[in-house]
Amino acid sequence: MNWLTRRLGCSGRGRLRLLESLRGQLAPAGNHESLQTGLGHSELCRFAQQYRLHEIATAIPHRGDVEDLMVIAWFGSAIADLGCYDSGEKRDRILQEGALFNLAVALFDTVMDEMPAHRDQLKLSVNIPLIRGRLWNPLNPDTRLTSRDPAITHIAALFDALFVSLGSRVEGNSRGRELSEIISLFSAMYNGGSNGERDPFRTKVLPVLFLGRLNYSFRNYVLMEDFYCQLGKFIQLYDDWLDMARDALQGKPNYFLNHWTHTTLLDKPLFYLSFGVRLLGGSLFHRHTTRTVTRAMNDAIEASRFADPLAYQRNLSLCSKFVLS
Structure with a gap:
């Protein structure tokens, strides 16, 4: 299992690169880790x-x-x-x-x-x-x-x-x-x-x-709803990245392994084909994963910036928890 997670970039150097990429995007905004958010x-x-x-x-x-x-x-x-x-x-x-x-x-x-x-x-x-x-x-x-x-x-x-x-x-x-x-x-x-x-x-x-x-x-309902959508997409991608190896072994849908939702007879073979290609490619796919997750976090941060100043500050604090997890 450890070899598989490293091969897919969920641990080891691939994980470190992705987390460093996320930290790099948060750094210009300053330190928000100490901001009290949630319970x-x-x-x-x-x-x-x-x-x-x-x-x-x-x-x-x-x-x-x-x-x-x-x-x-x-x-x-x-x-x-x-x-x-x-x-x-x-x-x-x-x-x-x-x-x-x-x-x-x-x-x-x-x-x-x-x-x-x-x-x-x-x-x-x-x-x-x-x-x-x-x-x-x-x-x-x-x-x-x-x-x-x-x-x-x-x-x-x-x-x-x-x-x-x-x-x-x-x-x-x-x-x-x-x-x-x-x-x-x-x-x-x-x-x-x-x-x-x-x-x-x-x-x-x-x-x-x-x-x-x-x-x-909150002050602007439409912009806040868009922000929550962007945040949800980031959380989806972040979770799918972490769970890629487990999802592959259990045949569960994962963004990085094809969108398999049991709708056609070809979905399952395509899912495992995507898994096999990514497994063979190894680190060749890590950069794509890093870009995808980092872009999603940036989209969530930008959406919160436009939506509400308080949401923006608290969202930076929340994103920092993902980076430190």
Whole structure:
């Protein structure tokens, strides 16, 4: 596996070159690593205790230990924080919702990919009609998301906390429109993640858009939505670069190994043909990968620069975390 990741540029010199390229693009903007974005360490510790991340790590070990789960939660809170001008309790709730969403979706995907025996129970416990009912009636105990399956109970509880918070926080004349948009976005993600499809747009970009929709306090909605799209594309490419070897071995769609989405009989052979060519080419393809990921990060940074000054500063801080990871 180590040889394969090096050959594909996911580790070794190929990895170092790509990270150096990203650092080089961030350097002119100055040091933003110390800028507070997302939940702080003490807040994450409280989050871990409140939502029993230790029990989740035991029940669903495929996602790592408690610290790994806390990192996933933090990234969700950080993306939700990018254009957030709110402060105090409202901001705290938005960041917690971002953390809940990112962790719940990650665990949902893990069960769908790695724990087939639990898939049916997951779909019974977390589905669009139940989520719609919980979002619109967050105080009704009859709409609570739960499960008989101990492993799925934790995921249902995270989604339940998310939609209770959202449903009770969003209010006023725009409540109907905002909740409808939230359901629409979540439905697109759910339908792409629970029926075997692996559309990169659905699996990477839509979750980032969802996190952006958790708050409406940013100044320019159209430009911010474009920024979230660009950020989602960067995260997609970054993840596909890191996961290239694993995706190749498991036959999962990956941007760098062809866009295989099970639509035609030729998709699977083309996927493995692309993998074979890239494997034979080795370092010849590393430069292309570096350019592609670096360009995507630049596009996200430029989009945030045009969209909002606060989002720009926080996005630089977020991108620096990718470079240091």
